Amino acid sequence: MLPKFWRKIRFRYGLIGSYCENCGNYYYPPRNLCPRCRRKGKVKEVQFSGYGRVLSWSVVHDAVENFWISKPYVVALIELDEGARIIAPLDCNPREIEEGMRVRAVFRKFGEDGEEGIIHYGTKFVPIG
Amino acid sequence: MVGIVSYGTYIPRYRIVVDEIARIWGEDAEVVKRGLGVEQKSVPGLDEDTATIAVECAREALRRAKIDPKKIGAVFVGSESHPYVVKPTGTVVAEALGVGNEYFCADLEFACKAGTAGIQICYAMVKAGMIDYGVAIGADTSQSRPGDALEFTASAGGACFIIGRNCIAEIEGTFSFTSDTPDFWRREGQPYPSHGGRFTGQPAYFRHIFMATKGLLEKLGLKPSDFNYVVFHQPNAKFPMRVAKMLGFGKEQVRTGLVVPYIGNTYSGSSLIGLASVLDVAKPGERILVTSYGSGAGSDSFSFVVTDKIEEFERNPTVLDKIRECEFIDYGTYVKFMRKIRR
Amino acid sequence: MRVAVIGVGCSKFGELWEMGFRDIMISAGVEALEDANLEGKEIEAIYVGNMSAGRYVGQEHIASLIADYSGLADLHIPCVRVEAGDASGGVALRQAYMAVASGMHDVVIAAGAEKVTDVPNAVEILSSCADVEWEVFNGANLPALYAMIARMHMRRYGTKEEDLAMVSVKNHKNATLNPKAMFRREIDLETALNSPYVAEPLRLFDCSPICDGASVVILASEDVARKYTDTPIYIEACTQASDYLALQSRRDITTMDSVVQASRKAYKIAGIDPKDVDVVEVHDSFTIAEIIAYEDLGFVEKGRGAELVREGVTMLDGEIPVNPSGGLKAFGHAVGATGIRQAVEIVLQLRGDAGKRQVDAEMGLSLNVGGTGGTAVVTVFSR
Known part of the structure; x- marks a missing residue:
C-alpha cells in the first residue's frame, strides 16, 4: 500500500482537486475526466482554498481501524467554497456542530502502516472561529 | 537587508495544568509552580505531530506573506521529535506547502535550538544569493518520562520564519556559542530523554546563553538597554529571568516574549514562539534580542530590528490568541494523547 | 423471450460456524434443484454474485469452485462470478436473466454467496464497497x-x-x-x-448484521418453464x-x-x-x-x-x-x-x-x- 498512498500525497496534503474549464465545475478528489463534459471537458488541476461549510455529519463510534484511538470522532460532508464536496474528518466538539457551519482545512495525521510503516498525513477540517 | 519576511505559529489546543500532573505523582503542585513559574503546558492531539505542527505554522507564515510557495528555495525543520528517525520531516512540510520540487531541504536536530539553527542557515543562503526565500521551522511534540520533572513542562508547538529580503524585521547580526556539554540527551531507540538534573543549569543553559548573547552584543557594539525586547530559550519561567538579570536586562524586556507559563516548553519552538509573540506587538524601529539554547550544547543569538513593513503585515491571530484558545484535559487523556499508554 | 423462475433455494443466514463457503453454497443450490425438480444436467450456465471471497475466505476463481462442488464440473458449462459490492447478487440475477431473455440459454442458475465469519474484519471488508x-x-x-x-x-x-x-x-x-x-x-x-x-x-x-449465507434461483425460458413447474414466477x-x-x-x-x-x-x-x-x-x-x-x-x-x-x-x-x-x-x-x-x-x-x-x-x-x-x-x- 506504500505506492498507493504516495501517489495521492499531493492531493491529500494540499487539497488539490480538478476544475473543468469547459463547464466551470470543481471536483474533489481529482478526476481525469469531467463527468459532465466527458471528451469535451478540459480538466485542470486546482488548489482549493480549504474553506467550506458542513452539509451533514456523523459522530462515529464504531471506528475504522486507523481512527480507533480517536473514537468517537466526527466525519462530515463538506461543501468547499469552490463548489466541490468532500467527506473528511472534522476535528471539533460534536455538540458544537451545526448545519452550514464554516470550516477550514488543516494538516493532520491520519494513521500509519503499523508501528514500523509510513505515517499517513492528510487534510482534516476544523471550525472557523 | 535580509531578515524575517513572515512568521507563523501553531500551538495545539489541549492543555494540562501542573496541578493535575502533580496530583498523579504525589508532588506539591504549589512548590512545582513556584519553582518553575509554569502553570500549564500544551499537549498535541492524537492526530498531531511535529510534521503537522510544522505545516500549520508554515502555512500561516505563507498566508501572511502572500508569497508564491514555488519561490521558496530551502526548507529546514528543526526538532528533537521528528516523526521518523530516518526520513525527513521537511519534505512532508514542503509538499504540504506546495513548494514544488526545486528546493533544498534538511531536517535539523540540536535539542531546543534546531529552529534557530535553521534561521541562521536560511540567513546565510539568502545573503549568499543562493535562494530568495528560506523556511526555518522549530517544532516539537516533546517527550518526557512519566513522573520525571520534565513532564511538568515538556509541551508541543512550533513557529515558522520565512527568511528573505524585503523583511518585517532585519537580522542585524547573529552569534553562536557551542561546546560539547551533555546536559540532556536521548539515545537511539529510547522513548524518553534523560538529563543531568541540576547540571542542566549553570554549565549548560546559563553558560551558553550568557556567552552567545555577550558575544553578539560585543560584535554589534550594543548594550542591553539598546533592546526593547529580549527572548531567551524558556524551559521554565525562572531560567530566562535569571539569565536576563545576569546579562543586565530588565524584567520588562523579557516579559512580552515569555510564553512558557501558559504553554510550557515547546523545545525547538520555545524561543521562536517567544519571538513571534514579541513581533505580534513590535513597532517599526524596535530592536529585539533572541538567544536560543539547545542541550548538547549551544546557543544562537540574534539581533532583529523591526522595519516599517510590519505595519501592514497581518499579525492576527496572535500568539496570545492561540494561548487563550484552549481545552483542558486530565492526566489519563494526556497519557493517551502522548501515546504513553498503548493498546 | 419471457423469463421465469422455476426454483429457489436459500441457506440459513447467520453465523454459520460449522459451514464453509462451499457448504453454504451447495446447501442453497441443492434446495433450488429440488424445488425446480431438476436433475442438474439441465443447467446451461451459472451466474454467481459474490463480493469478496478473496478477502473473506482467501479464495478467488469461485465460479469454477462452485461448478465443481455443485457436481457440474463434467458438464463444462460456463460459470461466471459477478461483483458489485453488496449488489453482487442482484447483478448476477440480471446477468442470468439476460442470458435467458436473449435466447442464449434455456435454464440457468443465478446464485449469491458470501462466507464472512472466517475473518475478524468482516465489517471493514464490507466498507470497501x-x-x-x-x-x-x-x-x-x-x-x-x-x-x-x-x-x-x-x-x-x-x-x-x-x-x-x-x-x-x-x-x-x-x-x-x-x-x-x-x-x-x-x-x-x-x-x-x-x-x-x-x-x-x-x-x-x-x-443490518453482516452474516454468512447463500441463495439460488433457477431461471428458465417461458418455453421450457412449464416442463419443470406448475407455478412459474x-x-x-x-x-x-x-x-x-x-x-x-x-x-x-x-x-x-x-x-x-x-x-x-x-x-x-x-x-x-x-x-x-x-x-x-x-x-x-x-x-x-x-x-x-x-x-x-x-x-x-x-x-x-x-x-x-x-x-x-x-x-x-x-x-x-x-x-x-x-x-x-x-x-x-x-x-x-x-x-x-x-x-x-x-x-x-x-x-x-x-x-x-x-x-x-x-x-x-x-x-x-x-x-x-x-x-x-x-x-x-x-x-
Missing part, C-alpha cells in the same frame, strides 16, 4: 456514510430516530415468522432507541443503474438516483405503476435506506417515506408489505447473497409458499443496492 481511498481512508465507513444520509434526511424532511427504529421493529417482527432468518426475535421501540450509537444518528438496531423486468461511487460526488445524498432510474425503467418495461406492486423486498442495510427506498421507488413522494412506516403501510398486513422476510436487518445481510435472497422471498410470496409471513400478492419487486447507491438493481416479478 464505499470509496476506500476517499471515504473510508477519511474515516467514513458504511455506517458513517448512511448516518450522513440519515442526518440530512432528518433535517430536511423531519424524519425522526423513532421512524428509523420502527423500520427495525417491523423487520424484526417479520423475521420471527421466517425459519431461515438470522434474528427471529421481536424487539420493541425502546430496545431499538436505547441501543448504542454506531454512527450518530444511526444506532445498533439501525444497522415471471420476471417482468430486471434493470440496473449506477451512480457515483462516493457519496460526496452525488447530486443529492437523500436520493439514490440509481434506484430512481432503475425503478422507473423497470416500471416502464413491466408496464406497471408503483401502486401495482403488492409485495417488496428492499435493501435495508441501514434503516434509513428502507425509508429512502420507499421514496425512490415511487411508493410515496420524496421526503415522506417515514409516513409509510409510521402509518403501518409497509407492515406485513399493510397496503404494501415491505421486507416480509425480515429484510437485511433481521434476516441477515450475507453481502453478495442478498440480491438473490430477496428474489427468493418474492418468488415464495408470489407462489404462496411463504408460510406464516404470506401476504396476498400478484406483483412483487426487489431492490438490491451496492454500497451507498453506486449500483441498484430492481426486479419486478409476477405470477
Whole structure:
C-alpha cells in the first residue's frame, strides 16, 4: 500500500482537486475526466482554498481501524467554497456542530502502516472561529 | 537587508495544568509552580505531530506573506521529535506547502535550538544569493518520562520564519556559542530523554546563553538597554529571568516574549514562539534580542530590528490568541494523547 | 423471450460456524434443484454474485469452485462470478436473466454467496464497497456514510430516530415468522432507541448484521418453464443503474438516483405503476435506506417515506408489505447473497409458499443496492 498512498500525497496534503474549464465545475478528489463534459471537458488541476461549510455529519463510534484511538470522532460532508464536496474528518466538539457551519482545512495525521510503516498525513477540517 | 519576511505559529489546543500532573505523582503542585513559574503546558492531539505542527505554522507564515510557495528555495525543520528517525520531516512540510520540487531541504536536530539553527542557515543562503526565500521551522511534540520533572513542562508547538529580503524585521547580526556539554540527551531507540538534573543549569543553559548573547552584543557594539525586547530559550519561567538579570536586562524586556507559563516548553519552538509573540506587538524601529539554547550544547543569538513593513503585515491571530484558545484535559487523556499508554 | 423462475433455494443466514463457503453454497443450490425438480444436467450456465471471497475466505476463481462442488464440473458449462459490492447478487440475477431473455440459454442458475465469519474484519471488508481511498481512508465507513444520509434526511424532511427504529421493529417482527432468518426475535421501540450509537444518528438496531449465507434461483425460458413447474414466477423486468461511487460526488445524498432510474425503467418495461406492486423486498442495510427506498421507488413522494412506516403501510398486513422476510436487518445481510435472497422471498410470496409471513400478492419487486447507491438493481416479478 506504500505506492498507493504516495501517489495521492499531493492531493491529500494540499487539497488539490480538478476544475473543468469547459463547464466551470470543481471536483474533489481529482478526476481525469469531467463527468459532465466527458471528451469535451478540459480538466485542470486546482488548489482549493480549504474553506467550506458542513452539509451533514456523523459522530462515529464504531471506528475504522486507523481512527480507533480517536473514537468517537466526527466525519462530515463538506461543501468547499469552490463548489466541490468532500467527506473528511472534522476535528471539533460534536455538540458544537451545526448545519452550514464554516470550516477550514488543516494538516493532520491520519494513521500509519503499523508501528514500523509510513505515517499517513492528510487534510482534516476544523471550525472557523 | 535580509531578515524575517513572515512568521507563523501553531500551538495545539489541549492543555494540562501542573496541578493535575502533580496530583498523579504525589508532588506539591504549589512548590512545582513556584519553582518553575509554569502553570500549564500544551499537549498535541492524537492526530498531531511535529510534521503537522510544522505545516500549520508554515502555512500561516505563507498566508501572511502572500508569497508564491514555488519561490521558496530551502526548507529546514528543526526538532528533537521528528516523526521518523530516518526520513525527513521537511519534505512532508514542503509538499504540504506546495513548494514544488526545486528546493533544498534538511531536517535539523540540536535539542531546543534546531529552529534557530535553521534561521541562521536560511540567513546565510539568502545573503549568499543562493535562494530568495528560506523556511526555518522549530517544532516539537516533546517527550518526557512519566513522573520525571520534565513532564511538568515538556509541551508541543512550533513557529515558522520565512527568511528573505524585503523583511518585517532585519537580522542585524547573529552569534553562536557551542561546546560539547551533555546536559540532556536521548539515545537511539529510547522513548524518553534523560538529563543531568541540576547540571542542566549553570554549565549548560546559563553558560551558553550568557556567552552567545555577550558575544553578539560585543560584535554589534550594543548594550542591553539598546533592546526593547529580549527572548531567551524558556524551559521554565525562572531560567530566562535569571539569565536576563545576569546579562543586565530588565524584567520588562523579557516579559512580552515569555510564553512558557501558559504553554510550557515547546523545545525547538520555545524561543521562536517567544519571538513571534514579541513581533505580534513590535513597532517599526524596535530592536529585539533572541538567544536560543539547545542541550548538547549551544546557543544562537540574534539581533532583529523591526522595519516599517510590519505595519501592514497581518499579525492576527496572535500568539496570545492561540494561548487563550484552549481545552483542558486530565492526566489519563494526556497519557493517551502522548501515546504513553498503548493498546 | 419471457423469463421465469422455476426454483429457489436459500441457506440459513447467520453465523454459520460449522459451514464453509462451499457448504453454504451447495446447501442453497441443492434446495433450488429440488424445488425446480431438476436433475442438474439441465443447467446451461451459472451466474454467481459474490463480493469478496478473496478477502473473506482467501479464495478467488469461485465460479469454477462452485461448478465443481455443485457436481457440474463434467458438464463444462460456463460459470461466471459477478461483483458489485453488496449488489453482487442482484447483478448476477440480471446477468442470468439476460442470458435467458436473449435466447442464449434455456435454464440457468443465478446464485449469491458470501462466507464472512472466517475473518475478524468482516465489517471493514464490507466498507470497501464505499470509496476506500476517499471515504473510508477519511474515516467514513458504511455506517458513517448512511448516518450522513440519515442526518440530512432528518433535517430536511423531519424524519425522526423513532421512524428509523420502527423500520427495525417491523423487520424484526417479520423475521420471527421466517425459519431461515438470522434474528427471529421481536424487539420493541425502546430496545431499538436505547441501543448504542454506531454512527450518530444511526444506532445498533439501525444497522443490518453482516452474516454468512447463500441463495439460488433457477431461471428458465417461458418455453421450457412449464416442463419443470406448475407455478412459474415471471420476471417482468430486471434493470440496473449506477451512480457515483462516493457519496460526496452525488447530486443529492437523500436520493439514490440509481434506484430512481432503475425503478422507473423497470416500471416502464413491466408496464406497471408503483401502486401495482403488492409485495417488496428492499435493501435495508441501514434503516434509513428502507425509508429512502420507499421514496425512490415511487411508493410515496420524496421526503415522506417515514409516513409509510409510521402509518403501518409497509407492515406485513399493510397496503404494501415491505421486507416480509425480515429484510437485511433481521434476516441477515450475507453481502453478495442478498440480491438473490430477496428474489427468493418474492418468488415464495408470489407462489404462496411463504408460510406464516404470506401476504396476498400478484406483483412483487426487489431492490438490491451496492454500497451507498453506486449500483441498484430492481426486479419486478409476477405470477
